[in-house]
Amino acid sequence: MTQTHQHEVIIVGAGGAGLMAALYASRGADTAVLSKLYPTRSHTGAAQGGIGAALGNLEPDKVEWHSFDTVKGSDYLGDQDAIDYMCAQAPEVVYELEHMGLPFSRTRDGKIAQRRFGGHTNNETKQPVLRSCYAADRTGHMILQTLYQNCIKNKVHFYDEFHVLDLLMNDGVANGVVAVELATGELHVFHAKSVVFATGGHGRIWELTSNAYAYTGDGVAITLRRGLPAQDLEFFQFHPTGILKLGILITEGVRGEGGVLINGKGERFMERYAPTVKDLASRDVVSRSIYLEIRDGNGIKGDRYVHLDMRPEVVNHYAELDGRTLPDGTPYRVTGEQLLSKVPDIVDFCRTYLGIDPIKEPMPIQPTAHYAMGGIPTNVHGQALSDAQGTIVPGLFAAGEVACVSVHGANRLGTNSLLDLVVFGKEAGKMAAEYAKSADYKPLENNPTDFTRQQLDRILGKSGGEKVVTLGEEMKTKMMDDVGVFRTAEGMASAIEKMRELRERYKNVSVDDHGKRFNTDLLNAWELGCLLDVALATAVSAHARPESRGAHAREDFPKRNDAEWLKHTLAWMDGDQVRLEYKPVTITKYEPKERVY
Amino acid sequence: MLVYLKIYRYNPEAGRNVPSFDTYNIEAEPTDRVLDLLEEIKGHIDGTVSFRRSCAHGVCGSDAMRINGRNMLACKALVKDVGTEITIEPILGLPVLKDMIVDMEPFFNSYKSLMPFLINEDVPADGKERLQSPEQRERFDDTTKCILCAACTTSCPVFWSDDQYVGPATIVNAHRFIFDSRDQAANKRLEILADHGGAFRCRTAFNCTEACPREIHVTQAIAEVKNAITSGGVEH
């Protein structure tokens, strides 16, 4: 039996954005949070390095500098009004997190500690600035925990392990979701006035990724299926430093603390690609540099990886060469112990998965699929948009990685994802509650679960078909090869063909488990469907953009083309056809110029 | 190398209402995670094998299970460390729902019973951060690492016997606030933990500390809580 629940605001996803939205929505409306995991297991918890805010706790910093760095980092594709808003909100939300109890690391005088991060600079000296507010190397973990704790404190209603499979709309207005309760396999209908999607990203499209298994693009796929567009999918960030073969992230904080990238010849190659900030250039730049080194045969032992070196003697050597000083002007020097205390989790990852001690040996790394800049288009209030003119979808909100505001444009700066979550999660939550207060419940259709049931029954109805993992592996390899760090027209065209083929074969996919209780087999298959949809839309969006901008780097079009392509992509999906439209970028203060680090 | 896996199975829906073991032989690398092996089995051999997982690198806490008799995260257990004969069972003391999936509700309810949130409504007049010295911050650093995977609680002999014992994870999370200089309810938390079902049920068997994938010194944290209670409370 399908159960129907009614809550004014339904929040889908319990990561940073979802929980922040929940906190704010629950102050003004009856709110429930649905998560396919337990909230504390959301992928926000894996974020390491910090949350960016121009607090200036250790050295001068300004909100405007943060804004400019973000615009520049976005390769001028970010909407500048949204970026200004986010950066201006940053100090306030960071203090708010502290007031909620977040245990930030501290400076000597008891303030929130800050560290350097890629692309964050003092705009006057052009040198890296201490802007990333951190809690050791588990800032995301602490944000997630703190927000969950405050949700418990404020008695937010949770439906844990409810996997949302569909968005319900009535006459263009969002009015609920359909979710499967993992424990029973029953479908539940959640009737709502406002629906907030905070479902995270879709890094599982790629072979090597820092993303969780749960990062399967559910939110984008569901909205695409409901006829809504997805924005800027071609921009997907590859983080430069993933653990070799595993893709587990090594925070940029390691480089912030003085770690350097070294190639097979023992060179600190970033000097050549970003003479000013070197290893702290923005992520797209560093990832591409690593790829180019590898392509030129400069990988370690000629292989497909380079080293990230944070041995204290190496850190001190390069800090001296760079003339790096502490805020008080004394030369920057570190001991192994200090590094250990700043990035304990990284040390643990290296010991567990590589069997090495990063204080004594360099870490083998390669770029890893990390963050979706694109997603459900929204405005600064977290309201979902349905077209290039910015028409609002009533009742639908999105925040966090699933959303595209767009504050990250073509490339996100490190520490801005956590900031995005908190700022726009808060905004979406507030707006969702406000909207719920002024709106009535739009009636549900007669059989709201039909579309979902149909998708699941199709999978359950087959036997002896193709295996989910086979299709998944083919998708990942193809996307990694052809829609990865470097792209060509030919490669992307073949990727589009491949995704179409896989989507066709997906119709014949079957699972072993035909039960109801915790049928993760079935849900894995359903998630693959989402990944394939998003992968296809990504490949088509990427193929259509003949320029290099931020994370979208084309070998056949190495230059940025502001005259024709300074615009956002919107993709709609109809069967296996993807329709693209474009909308302008909001530019306020910063005219696009060449991006050098 | 060839790995021999013995996996606990229970699924009343499919007629497996008496727990039993299935065995699998699969090829693996020494650096493979046990989670990789489970994924391999689920993907290619038997899709009905059920377990939770998400981040796959030890920070989300979904895949706590008993591997060769000891609680671990499947994503942090490497073949080279656990050997080529691997027995996998669900964690002990929480009701098993299907294969390695247990009912986490009692665990989270216990966690919630100790007010796991900062209690302090005073904020500085300038709206900025409350000050806290690095030393004060260091005092509770260890227990902020908890990811609520339940590996500690379900390794505790007292918890196996008595599910009214709040368990190590709950005390760890209480510790995180009790020793946070910003918190104003330390003694209230301590009073709850002084009652039966609280910290004094701990028998210092250290299974929790051995099991913690985040290497939190759980037993020590519990001892600090006991000590704070017997010395009449905490003053910041």
Added chain:
Amino acid sequence: MASQVKPNFETTAWRFMRYSGILLIPLAWFHVYLQDVIVGVHAIDIDYVAVRLADAGWVTYNFLLLLFAFAHGMYGLRQVMFDLVHKPSTRRILSILMLIFWLVVSAIGATALAMGARPELVQ
């Protein structure tokens, strides 16, 4: 901070277990080593006991041993009981029964210690 955590029964008992435990180490070890190893069970009979219990020092010693060892043991047993019995009412009933058992057995032991052995009554 004004509020203080007041010691409750569990806290006090926990402390008692530690202090009594430490005290019992010399008391119990000496007793066991003396009677079981040095004297030996073959050398012990009621006359031997009678001699011991005629000495005020030994009586005090045994009295302390009885008091602390049995209380320590019974509280330990209560812990084990709490592990296995979870219903508050059952726990209370069993606790009371254990308390009575402790009192009765202690009283029997104490009486014997106080009154001494009566070898003359052996047939």
Added chain:
Amino acid sequence: MAAPSTPLKNTVKGYATYMGREGHYAFLLHRLTGLGVLLFLTIHILDTATVYFYPSLYQHAIELYRATPFMLGEIGLLFAVIYHGVNGLRIAVTDMWLPKRWAIEKQRQAVRITLVVAILLWAPGALVMFYNMLLHNFHVDLLAFLPFGK
């Protein structure tokens, strides 16, 4: 519906199959020796009390204690009393005076040391008791076998 289990079953299963390390086995041994000593202690109080309440029964009891199985049991009891004491001392001292030493590395070592100390304290007594048992129950005088014996 969950897999059939009860706290008692979990306890037995955990005690028997959980692969703990030093602390786990110290806990199990402490509990086992504690319960063992308590059982003996209760009987001992009651049987000793017969010296006043029912003196003729006392002689019977003592006869019983002199039987071989009981004497072997007594050797075990000696170990239980000593181990429970040494291990209890570790716990009490750490709890009351050195709470910082509840660090795992220190305690793994401490647990090993406790066991060694307990065995060292027990062994001489156990030897004497074993000697006495052979002497009285089997009329074998081990000392006579020694080259420098009587």
